[in-house]
Amino acid sequence: MFGKIDSIIKEKNLKPSRCVYHTMRLLENGGKVRVLVLSDRIARAEYICPKCGFCGFVEAEWKRPFSVKCEKCGATIKVPKLKGKKDF
Numbered sequence: 001m002f003g004k005i006d007s008i009i010k011e012k013n014l015k016p017s018r019c020v021y022h023t024m025r026l027l028e029n030g031g032k033v034r035v036l037v038l039s040d041r042i043a044r045a046e047y048i049c050p051k052c053g054f055c056g057f058v059e060a061e062w063k064r065p066f067s068v069k070c071e072k073c074g075a076t077i078k079v080p081k082l083k084g085k086k087d088f
């Protein structure tokens, strides 16, 4: 199921320069989180929860620091702070 952001990129034919922010982070226990923010300032985040392994996708208003909540177990999945604008 991980691949939702890939399909958004394909669907919209996005160029990296049109992304406000785009990152993929590996987390503990095989978890990961990928965040894509476009000029609409909406963050699309897909994740594999490091606590329960649930794979989910959420859209939320973009703000920093950014975190998503696992829909299954309620764990907060933080996107580690970055230095640059894009580091994907």
Ligand SMILES: [Zn+2]
Binding pocket: 049, 050, 051, 052, 053, 054, 070, 071, 072, 073, 074, 075
């Ligand atoms: Zn979870």
